[in-house]
Amino acid sequence: MAHDQLTIGIVQFPATLNPDIDALAAKSYVLGFASRPFTVFDADWKIVCLLCTELPSFENGRAVKTELPGGKTGVDLTYTIRDGAMWADGVPVTTEDVRFTYEFGRNKQSAVANAELYREILGVDVKDDKTFTLHFDRLGYNYAAIDDFVLLPAHRERAAFADPAQYRLRTLYATDPTNPGLYDGPYRISEFVSGSHIALEPNPHWAGPAPYFKRITVRAIENTAALEANLLSGTVDMVAGEVGLPLDEALAFDKRHGGDFNIIYKPGLTFEHVDCNLDNPVLADVRVREALLSGLDRETLSRTVFAGKQAVANSFVEPQDAGFTDDVPHHPYDPARAKQLLEEAGWHAQPDGSRRNADGKALSLELATTAGNRSRELVEQVLQSQWKAIGVDIRIHNEPARVLFGETLPHRHFDLAMYAWISAPENSPRSIFRSNEVPNEANGYAGENLSDYRNPEMDRIIDALEIELDPDKRKILWAAAQRLYATDLPSLPLYFRSDAFILPKWLTGVRPTGNQYPTTLWVTDWGEKK
Amino acid sequence: MIRFTAIRLVEIAAMLVLMSFVIYALIGLMPGDPIDLMLGADPHLTSADVARLKQLYGVDRPLIERYLAWAHAALSGDLGYSRLFSAPVAATLLPRLGNSLVLLGLSFVIAFAASLGLGIAAARRPRSRFDAAVNFTCFAGVSLPTFWLALILILVFAEGLGWLPASGMGGSEGGVFADRLRHLILPVATLTIASIGGYTRYVRAAMRDALGQDHIRTARSKGASEARVVWRHALRGAMVPIATILALSFGTLVSGALVTEEMFAYPGMGKLIFDAVMGNDYNLALAALLLATAVTMLANLAADLAYAWLDPRVSYR
Numbered sequence: 001m002a003h004d005q006l007t008i009g010i011v012q013f014p015a016t017l018n019p020d021i022d023a024l025a026a027k028s029y030v031l032g033f034a035s036r037p038f039t040v041f042d043a044d045w046k047i048v049c050l051l052c053t054e055l056p057s058f059e060n061g062r063a064v065k066t067e068l069p070g071g072k073t074g075v076d077l078t079y080t081i082r083d084g085a086m087w088a089d090g091v092p093v094t095t096e097d098v099r100f101t102y103e104f105g106r107n108k109q110s111a112v113a114n115a116e117l118y119r120e121i122l123g124v125d126v127k128d129d130k131t132f133t134l135h136f137d138r139l140g141y142n143y144a145a146i147d148d149f150v151l152l153p154a155h156r157e158r159a160a161f162a163d164p165a166q167y168r169l170r171t172l173y174a175t176d177p178t179n180p181g182l183y184d185g186p187y188r189i190s191e192f193v194s195g196s197h198i199a200l201e202p203n204p205h206w207a208g209p210a211p212y213f214k215r216i217t218v219r220a221i222e223n224t225a226a227l228e229a230n231l232l233s234g235t236v237d238m239v240a241g242e243v244g245l246p247l248d249e250a251l252a253f254d255k256r257h258g259g260d261f262n263i264i265y266k267p268g269l270t271f272e273h274v275d276c277n278l279d280n281p282v283l284a285d286v287r288v289r290e291a292l293l294s295g296l297d298r299e300t301l302s303r304t305v306f307a308g309k310q311a312v313a314n315s316f317v318e319p320q321d322a323g324f325t326d327d328v329p330h331h332p333y334d335p336a337r338a339k340q341l342l343e344e345a346g347w348h349a350q351p352d353g354s355r356r357n358a359d360g361k362a363l364s365l366e367l368a369t370t371a372g373n374r375s376r377e378l379v380e381q382v383l384q385s386q387w388k389a390i391g392v393d394i395r396i397h398n399e400p401a402r403v404l405f406g407e408t409l410p411h412r413h414f415d416l417a418m419y420a421w422i423s424a425p426e427n428s429p430r431s432i433f434r435s436n437e438v439p440n441e442a443n444g445y446a447g448e449n450l451s452d453y454r455n456p457e458m459d460r461i462i463d464a465l466e467i468e469l470d471p472d473k474r475k476i477l478w479a480a481a482q483r484l485y486a487t488d489l490p491s492l493p494l495y496f497r498s499d500a501f502i503l504p505k506w507l508t509g510v511r512p513t514g515n516q517y518p519t520t521l522w523v524t525d526w527g528e529k530k
Numbered sequence: 531m532i533r534f535t536a537i538r539l540v541e542i543a544a545m546l547v548l549m550s551f552v553i554y555a556l557i558g559l560m561p562g563d564p565i566d567l568m569l570g571a572d573p574h575l576t577s578a579d580v581a582r583l584k585q586l587y588g589v590d591r592p593l594i595e596r597y598l599a600w601a602h603a604a605l606s607g608d609l610g611y612s613r614l615f616s617a618p619v620a621a622t623l624l625p626r627l628g629n630s631l632v633l634l635g636l637s638f639v640i641a642f643a644a645s646l647g648l649g650i651a652a653a654r655r656p657r658s659r660f661d662a663a664v665n666f667t668c669f670a671g672v673s674l675p676t677f678w679l680a681l682i683l684i685l686v687f688a689e690g691l692g693w694l695p696a697s698g699m700g701g702s703e704g705g706v707f708a709d710r711l712r713h714l715i716l717p718v719a720t721l722t723i724a725s726i727g728g729y730t731r732y733v734r735a736a737m738r739d740a741l742g743q744d745h746i747r748t749a750r751s752k753g754a755s756e757a758r759v760v761w762r763h764a765l766r767g768a769m770v771p772i773a774t775i776l777a778l779s780f781g782t783l784v785s786g787a788l789v790t791e792e793m794f795a796y797p798g799m800g801k802l803i804f805d806a807v808m809g810n811d812y813n814l815a816l817a818a819l820l821l822a823t824a825v826t827m828l829a830n831l832a833a834d835l836a837y838a839w840l841d842p843r844v845s846y847r
Contacts, residue, residue: 016616108582115579165586174616194615194625195797196699221697221795225681230795233688235696400808407561445580 003506003528004214009227009236010243013195013220017182018173019150020105020112025243025518030218032520033200034183037150038079040521043513045320045425047145050521051093051184052079055144063144068137073467074122075139077146080131084207087153088180088188095126100154104161111168117148140466141474142426147517156181186211186524196220212527224249231502232257238510241266241501242518248375250500251307262503265309266512269318269423270497272310272376274367274383274416275409276490278452282365283415287345289489293331295338295390301382302495305375309500313493315482320514322426322471323478328486338390347391355391364393368408369418371398376418379494383418410445412438412452420497421448425515426474428466429481433458433490453490505529535835542827546820550604551597553819557812558593565589587613600813610813614805619817623802627821629699630786630798636714637721638779645726649733650760653741664730671727680720680793687716697795717794721787732775736768743767769840777833781826785818 014027019035036051049055056062056077066074085093104110105118112118122135134146156179160170172179177192186206191199197219202211219236221227224245230236231253239245241264245253254263276283276292283289298312314331317324339349347355347363355363367383369376377398384394394416399408408414421432431437435454437447458481465477486493501512501519509525565583584590588599603610609619652664688696700713740746741764749763786800799818806815 015614018616021616109586111583111586115582119578168616169611169618171616193699193797194617194622195801196795219698219795222801223677223792223795225677226684226697226793226795229681229684229689230696233684233692233696235688235698403561406810443580 006213007217007236009239029518032518033187034185040517041425041515043511075136078133086205088183088203094129095132096154097151101152107164109164209524239502241499264501265498267498268514271421272494274418274492287341291338291341293492294334297333309498310495325479328482365415366395366397367416368414370401410439451490554597609817612814614809614811626802634783637718641722641726645729649730652734653737668727668730676789736771740764740768773833773836777829780829784825785822
């Protein structure tokens with residue numbers, strides 16, 4: 001039986017479809033069908049052009065170094081919009097859209113989420129309808145990537161932007177999300193039922209390879225048990241890995257029904273770890289942190305809980321990443337060494353199995369994670385029991401995600417916190433490790449250096465890394481950063497999370513990327529097995 | 531009666547004002563504001579972005595100031611903007627309200643009609659096999675966890691037999707009405723099975739009490755038919771306590787059924803309120819909760835007024 005329609009189950013409904021407001025995975029997933037960013041990282045983790053014709057480089061003359069006041073180095077990047085790029089209402093994508101998007105991003109009253117990109121762009125020069133130059137105030141190694149510069153259609157959105165403060169209310173993405181003029185990808189949104197489903201139909205003006213399916217429906221089913229039942233009943237054909245079942249549930253599904261589906265496990269950039277609050281005098285001692293890591297049997301944990309699909313992490317860089325090195329201290333499971341380290345740190349074993357210091361204080365720490373996240377709660381119990389075996393008492397204090405991420409972590413009211421960092425290929429670790437990125441009142445509790453990790457050497461490496469254009473020299477800096485991390489252990493690395501893509505056996509062409517760019521960006525490769 | 535109604539309406543208005551502040555304050559006291567939550571989801575956000583967005587969304591102002599601004603706008607008909615759905619509150623709320631009214635209204639009508647029949651029949655034959663069967667069914671219905679019941683119905687009727695869709699609202703392709711109806715069958719059945727037991731127990735108890743009253747014995751002794759005794763005399767008296775239960779149920783018509791909605795991916799008020807509270811979407815949560823409060827209080831007023839109609843001994847001065 002030929003399939004000309006595809007129904008996809010996801011567990012989250014996008015809050016908005018405006019590409020530049022909010023940053024939810026569900027929105028990225030849906031917009032992957034309907035919107036074309038200029039550049040993205042593909043499944044090989046290489047920067048590629050989607051809407052542009054050619055990536056700027058110093059060799060092809062599209063990237064030019066500039067000297068800025070104050071001795072800073074900037075870069076001018078010239079892009080050309082590919083031939084035939086059209087909004088789905090038949091209006092060509094032009095540099096007028098580039099100008100409008102820049103105007104929107106620079107306006108302080110617009111609700112753009114990632115304004116940093118627009119702050120880095122000092123200006124835009126338009127050469128003609130298709131070619132433009134962006135003037136950046138800095139030159140970094142990923143200079144050619146302008147992934148977050150996603151065009152808004154000027155001919156449709158300019159009227160809504162007349163009053164920038166009201167734009168988020170008036171954007172057609174909110175008031176008329178099925179307007180074809182909003183989408184320039186292979187598909188356009190043809191139906192939008194808030195909280196229920198989004199349907200997509202081919203963009204009649206799409207100039208690239210024709211997409212295979214006549215209709216794609218993305219259905220939000222937040223309850224994962226119900227999502228599985230929908231999959232089995234055929235109400236949905238597949239579950240997206242990017243916003244689908246958690247790994248433990250996917251593994252259980254695989255055991256029961258794996259033979260009926262094509263299940264792909266793709267490790268990615270989500271780094272699960274336990275942050276140590278270095279303000280806590282107990283955790284400020286690196287011997288205690290090392291003891292905690294040596295006291296964990298992460299290999300067995302990964303094998304038994306995640307069927308080995310989530311490899312143990314020894315640093316914060318994923319093995320597929322260009323900057324990865326395995327030449328770092330590994331801290332394998334070694335309870336004897338863990339106990340010895342704790343003794344050296346002044347935490348002495350007591351007859352009842354606990355540990356106390358010279359003042360009689362017990363070695364007891366609080367471990368927080370997101371309440372209701374079954375997978376993390378399971379891992380948490382393993383950590384608690386393994387640390388108890390080396391004499392560390394762990395008090396579990398879980399909170400709903402909104403409390404943990406909204407209050408506890410930014411205000412650093414924790415001892416140990418288990419959560420994940422979501423990264424990008426060769427993403428600078430500035431926000432998580434640089435000493436000026438510790439959240440505090442003065443910076444509005446922004447920054448992700450929640451451990452309060454301060455090492456001038458790490459600061460130096462990060463600063464040097466970000467402006468190093470030579471990939472080989474950069475690799476050396478990445479390796480140094482990973483070694484420093486694995487030695488200082490501001491957090492305890494656990495594993496990199498894997499996504500499970502549950503696909504029908506007849507579907508071809510879905511190639512998980514493992515990075516933040518969804519498979520849907522390459523929907524024109526999707527088809528049916530003949 | 532008019533004076534009583536007018537006083538109650540004033541009380542309801544005062545209660546809504548009080549509740550609006552209490553709800554606003556409670557949501558405001560919960561840790562983490564909307565921008566803090568955004569910060570957790572987007573590592574690119576800088577402190578400058580945080581300050582800019584907090585000002586744009588107005589969360590940098592004191593709680594009381596924000597509440598007064600909201601109250602002022604609400605009184606002029608503007609319920610504000612839902613941050614979670616990037617749309618005006620009214621535009622977000624109304625479609626969900628419609629969906630919930632259809633889902634819960636249908637279930638309510640079916641459950642109540644069925645429980646009226648079952649409860650009356652069981653009350654007329656107390657301690658009979660039929661009464662025992664009804665009791666057993668009621669307890670089973672009340673005891674079944676909704677999520678489990680929903681899952682079983684999906685597995686049997688959607689996966690196993692393939693007769694019905696497992697989720698969604700339908701209506702997107704041809705045959706809109708029929709398709710919507712097909713999609714409603716399983717969620718309505720879930721809610722009906724879950725609520726029928728409770729209603730039946732109330733109807734049975736009220737009818738048993740009513741059938742034991744002196745005026746029923748008098749009606750029978752005067753030769754009134756059994757149907758007239760049950761439907762005309764006993765049921766009217768039994769309806770007084772039942773009306774209280776019905777009035778309380780009206781609130782749920784607009785506050786939704788979270789578990790059922792989630793299991794069937796049905797976009798209704800329950801999920802909307804849950805998401806709004808968890809996502810710190812003040813405006814949306816406030817409007818939805820106030821709507822549920824207002825409907826519950828108005829339904830209770832209607833029940834009070836119905837008492838006077840159902841029972842001539844009740845009067846309001």
